[in-house]
Amino acid sequence: MQKTRVAVIGCGVIGPLHAECYKNNEDVEITWMCDLIPERAQALAEKYEVHKWTSDPAEVFSARDVDSVSICTDHGSHSQLFASALEHGKDAICEKPLAHNVKSLDAMLAAAKRFPERVCGGVFQHRFDPIYVELRGLLASDILGCLLNASASLRCLRTGAYYKSAQWRGTWEHEGGSVLINQAIHYIDQLLWQAGPAEKITAAIRNVAHKGIIETEDSAAAIVEFENGAVGTIEATSASNINWLSRLSFFGTEGGIEITNDKLSFVEMKDKSLELSIRERLEAAVAPKPAAVGKKYYGTGHGAQLADFIEAVRTRREPGVTLESAAETARAILAIYESARS
Template structure:
């Protein structure tokens, strides 16, 4: 593949699909051959606007087009079916986060990719922020010390117009969860990337503001413990107004503290506090006027350059035979935390990571919903 063009397809023609299209467009030697959507008219319109040769309505049709790779941009619970179909056809996959809405499904996806010998990458583009990578390097080279305490804060706004624009949003069967599964999982991924393997979660969650609009949680709080002995808290909501972005605070056993803030949402994460010895800096993130809420399409546009880096890494991994930056196995880690939060919320008890392999919310779905997931 290193000497030939890479032929790719995109599954799902919703909002984030254009980020994948634009990212592939920037890479020399990549041909975007086809798009796929269960709504064939939408697939055809997406393809026509971008001069993509083929538009189809099923993954089975898509993988027959001699593709090397596909991007999966469909609702979370559909990821397993798409990835396993691609694996059977020996087509590599770059999947949007979360890898799935259910740990058991994600584990099957990883196993299918491994058995087929294909590459499975997952998009967690916020890892590409320079400030996040700077902290990762400081941990790796010992300058920061051992992370022992952290806080992940997600104060976002998603209103009725966001959920109304796509009726599947905010449902257990099609979204797989609320703020934790769809928004905060980015920040939970960063949390575990810095602190290591999580071992236990205690949590509470509820729907406080969007009752009657969504089925899933709009607000959650959790305590996460890690194998290293580190502890972290997570607070997340999509009911903040205005949207105040996200903040990740990490403190080490040397007393160094770093605060990384994404404000406004989609903007580059700012090193608000950096107290690694000899590198002290303080840059308040909310010193100016509050930013108005922006549509999700604008947030996605702000994240495009990170998608470009993620997609470029995936293509380079295919060409060189190495693993992508975020593998399926790596993407499982944040999903395990989220699923443990849901289990703890329902039982009121601490939950060991890995103790619950099936999203407990799915157990409450009616027969028709279960059939849809199958």
């Protein structure tokens, strides 16, 4: 079978990680690199020995030697690029969040409906981390009894220099928010994937320490009421002096589990033999070696997720993270902003 021909659109921070994952996939040939900033497209093309590069995504969409595209651009451009890809007969996977507002999100879902033969996906690479896959299996078997609390938090530091590094960052128009929709989204996605769906979310957002730097929020808190009856919280800030501290916690009538920075940090169960087996299972679920590109807290899931997506393209099946499922998390985050505004 011929290799799947892929284009990477957006060659900034995350585009190179997609390229690296595709390079390591023997079923893939990267045929195009694309970025509005031509030097970025050219540099990444040269690094990965890709012969074609452009600053115009329309050129990629009309190219015959592209089967599938990775959309790695700023939030505000995802929806239009995604719809154009599908209209031109390409399969597409889009970085998180799918969209920065409800209108754009609906347009993406409508495009996918118009072209049901296309394979579409959204990046949530942590859904491929062995520890979270294992945890999902455990929680699905009601191992904690009746779920009472399920919560997620992220504390990280994004400086003024980070927000100034690209014009779209820290703006409602192009990013659609900040710490929630960009950084904490990974753990909100895990919270919903593990314990969701959510029935109701109420929230408050603030710009505490980044006034004059961003117009969006640097800190947020939300109360989540889950359909299964549990209640929980989401807390996030990008203004702490902590590089990256993520926490997910699940507490039920039989015990509780906490994951800190993607590793088991707490387990206590009424049944001690069960506690031991949960500890062993979650400690054994070790992530593979990280890719040579990208930050440590991106985790190692991109390789697995993009491999899954390519297999889906090749076999015409649904990918592990469908567009609808990625959209649920985007919709929850947009609901948090709406709740905070009202």
